Amino acid sequence: MQSMQSPLTPFLGVLILLLVAIVVAAIVLVLSGVILPRFKPNNPQANKLSPFECGAPALQVGARHRYSVKFYLTAMLFILFDVEIAFMLPWAAQYKAHLETFVPMLTFFATLLVGFIYAWGKGAFEWER
Amino acid sequence: MESVAHSIGLSAVMTWTLLKVLIVFGSVMGVSSLWTWVERRGSAMLQDRIGPNRALLFGRWQLLGLPQLVADGLKFFFKEDQVPPHVTKRLYWIAPMLAFVPALIGFAVIPFGRSFSYQGALYHLSILEPGNGMGMLYPLAIGAVAVYGILVAAWSSNNKWAILGGMRASAQMVSYEISMGLAVLAIFMKVGGYDPGEIITEQAGVLWKVLPNWFIFRQPLGFLVFFVCMFAETNRLPFDFAEGESEIVAGFHTEFGSMKFALLALAEYAHMTTASALIATVYFGGWSVPFMPEAPVLLTILFFLIKLLFFMWVFVWVRWTLPRFRYDQLMFLGWKVLLPISMVNLIGNAWWMTRGGH
Numbered sequence: 220m221q222s223m224q225s226p227l228t229p230f231l232g233v234l235i236l237l238l239v240a241i242v243v244a245a246i247v248l249v250l251s252g253v254i255l256p257r258f259k260p261n262n263p264q265a266n267k268l269s270p271f272e273c274g275a276p277a278l279q280v281g282a283r284h285r286y287s288v289k290f291y292l293t294a295m296l297f298i299l300f301d302v303e304i305a306f307m308l309p310w311a312a313q314y315k316a317h318l319e320t321f322v323p324m325l326t327f328f329a330t331l332l333v334g335f336i337y338a339w340g341k342g343a344f345e346w347e348r
Numbered sequence: 349m350e351s352v353a354h355s356i357g358l359s360a361v362m363t364w365t366l367l368k369v370l371i372v373f374g375s376v377m378g379v380s381s382l383w384t385w386v387e388r389r390g391s392a393m394l395q396d397r398i399g400p401n402r403a404l405l406f407g408r409w410q411l412l413g414l415p416q417l418v419a420d421g422l423k424f425f426f427k428e429d430q431v432p433p434h435v436t437k438r439l440y441w442i443a444p445m446l447a448f449v450p451a452l453i454g455f456a457v458i459p460f461g462r463s464f465s466y467q468g469a470l471y472h473l474s475i476l477e478p479g480n481g482m483g484m485l486y487p488l489a490i491g492a493v494a495v496y497g498i499l500v501a502a503w504s505s506n507n508k509w510a511i512l513g514g515m516r517a518s519a520q521m522v523s524y525e526i527s528m529g530l531a532v533l534a535i536f537m538k539v540g541g542y543d544p545g546e547i548i549t550e551q552a553g554v555l556w557k558v559l560p561n562w563f564i565f566r567q568p569l570g571f572l573v574f575f576v577c578m579f580a581e582t583n584r585l586p587f588d589f590a591e592g593e594s595e596i597v598a599g600f601h602t603e604f605g606s607m608k609f610a611l612l613a614l615a616e617y618a619h620m621t622t623a624s625a626l627i628a629t630v631y632f633g634g635w636s637v638p639f640m641p642e643a644p645v646l647l648t649i650l651f652f653l654i655k656l657l658f659f660m661w662v663f664v665w666v667r668w669t670l671p672r673f674r675y676d677q678l679m680f681l682g683w684k685v686l687l688p689i690s691m692v693n694l695i696g697n698a699w700w701m702t703r704g705g706h
Contacts, residue, residue, distance in 0.1 A: 232365040232475035233456045233486075239373055240452040244445040244611060251607030252429045252441070259426050268432045270507045271602050280434045282508040290515045293679070297522035300687075304529040308485070308542075311533045314698065315540035321702045328695065335687070344683040346676035 292343060303331050360469070368475050376455050379660070380617035385417045387664050394668040421610075429606035439504030444604070444611035447497025451618035454490040457483065458625045459544055461635050461649035473635075473649070474544070483542030484532065487626055488525075491581055494619065495521050498583075498590060498600050501612060505603035513599025516675060517583055517590030523682040524580035524587075530690035531573040534697045535563060535630055548634040552641055560638035564631040569693040571631045573686050578623040580682070583616065584663055586670040587678055594672075624659035628652065 270277050310324060338344065358366070385400070389412065392399025400413035409415070431440060461473035472478060476486060495518050502514020536542060539550045553561040564571045580587040591599030601612045628634060635652040637643035643651070673681070 229477045229480040230482075232369055232477075233453065235365065235369045236373060236453050236456055236475055237449065239369060240449045241445065243373075244448045247607050247611065248441065248444060251425055252431075255425060256429055260428055261430075262428065263430060267430065268434075270432065270434050270505075271597060272508065280506075282506055282511050283503075286511065286515055290519045293519045293523060296683075297526065300526045301522075301529065304526065304533065307533055308536070311536040312541050314537045314701070318702050321698055324698065325695070328691075332691070339684070344679065346679040 289346060296338060296343060299334065300331075364471060365475070368473070372455055372460075372475055373452065376452055376618055376621050377614075379621050379657075380614055381417060381421070383617050383620065383660055383664075384420070384613070385414060386661070387667075388416070389413055390661070390664045391668060394665070424607050424610040427606040429608070432603060434506050435603060436504040436506065439500050440603075440608075443497060443501035443504050444608045444615075446500050447494070447615040448611045448618070450490050450493045450497065451615040451622070454487045454494075454619070454622040455625060457486045457544055458622075458629055459548065459635060460625075460652045462643070462645050463545070464645045472545075473645075478543050478545040481542070484536070484544055484547065484630070485542050487622060488529065488532065491619075491622075492521075492525060494581075494615075497612075497615060501604065502600040505600070507603050509596040509598070510600050510602045513590045513592070513596050513602070516592075516596075517600060520580055520583070520587060520589055520678060520682070523679065524577040524686070527573050527682065527686040527690045528577035528581065530687070530694050531570040531577070532630065534567055534570045534690075534694045537694075537697060537701065538563075538566070544629050544634065547630060548636055551633040552636055554639065560633060560636075562631060562633045567631075567693065567697065569689060570697075573690045573693065574631065575627060576681075576686060578627060579663070579666065580678070582619040582623050582663070584620065585667040586673050588672055589675060589678065592672060620660055620663050621656070624656050624663070625652075627659050628655035 270280060270282065306327070307324075310320065314320065314324075389399045400416040401410055403413065403415040403419040404410055405415045431437065456475040459472065459474040459478075463470060463472045463478075465471070476482065498517045498521075499514045502510045502517075505511070535547060539547050547563075551560070551562050555561045555565055559565050579585075583590045589599075591601065596602075601609055604612060632655050634655075635648040637647055637651045640647075
């Protein structure tokens, strides 16, 4: 078991699992969506095929309009903070052996905190405004 | 093992890998589909009603409503599988797969029992063997990919409820991922690596002579954050905004039917399985048996299973204990409560380690 040469060898099992999951999902989808419909009732009606709204006939088909900008703001904030975490991951794994990095990391964390407080003060985390 | 491997023409490593893939895939699928039954039956119990009991095995045995599982599966297959004309066809077909696959492969790194040696070879009970440098980063990364399944399902549906649900779910999942990452960082700090095996061995032993040395007792604040984030990441109540029935019908899977819907629903339960396994591994010592450092392999597997199923039950339990939040409350909790708490947890633990604490 230990004689692993390539660094990718341990991921072979994951690759097999991935393939198995994809194949099972594909078989199920094709079986239910392509093969079985030849045998099961197929009765399309205008009401059935219209987009579901609330029971009343839809005024227009298609829903890709503009949505609240808050969703995009949240996504941007996520990118900022997640990158900070990605920077801290290697530090965290090595911290046990290098306890002297505590103070340097505090300065890094302080810059993160300044951004956090600024975003808070600007009201970026207020959903109801 | 060697002889069995030889007889089917594969190397021992390959046979063992295939066996593990079979075990993990089968267990996650089995537990996930079983939990659709446990959820309905458990909900009925908590609400003082009977629950599913009409499906009978061979028209005779009720078995606590368990045949309902089979009946549901059959029904999903034989329901009319319509593709409405207003959807984006290609994405609509891919979306259930995109949700289902990450949900299933997230489990790969989690060790479900003690590693054992047999005839001089060492066998690890996790698909992704330890020492690959990836460790716990893998389920976090796969968990992040899960956003795409929901978002693609929502977008391809071209339906107002669906897109609203997908937007909400993605904003919610990314918000809580930050607090989750910071909570796990504190664990990586203590362990000195990402490997789940190391995380479990770090939790061996006894704390204050009475408690097992689990991270829940050593970092209760981090556990609180991680636990809440797991509910948000799996889109389970009380953070069920992707499919808030009272507001947006069924959210991102409003337009899906037949087996496409079944895959989306199964993905949610598979995420629950992985989330429970993560909670058990990171904060409850994984497969380790409390006060028994040299437990036999089968007992460790049993203990992992008990912990896993317990947390899966907690997901059902919480569903009927807490009401659904409002969306602004969710954002308030994520950004203004959990994020500061997880930051304090991280810095506090780092400081505690400089003072010589463990």
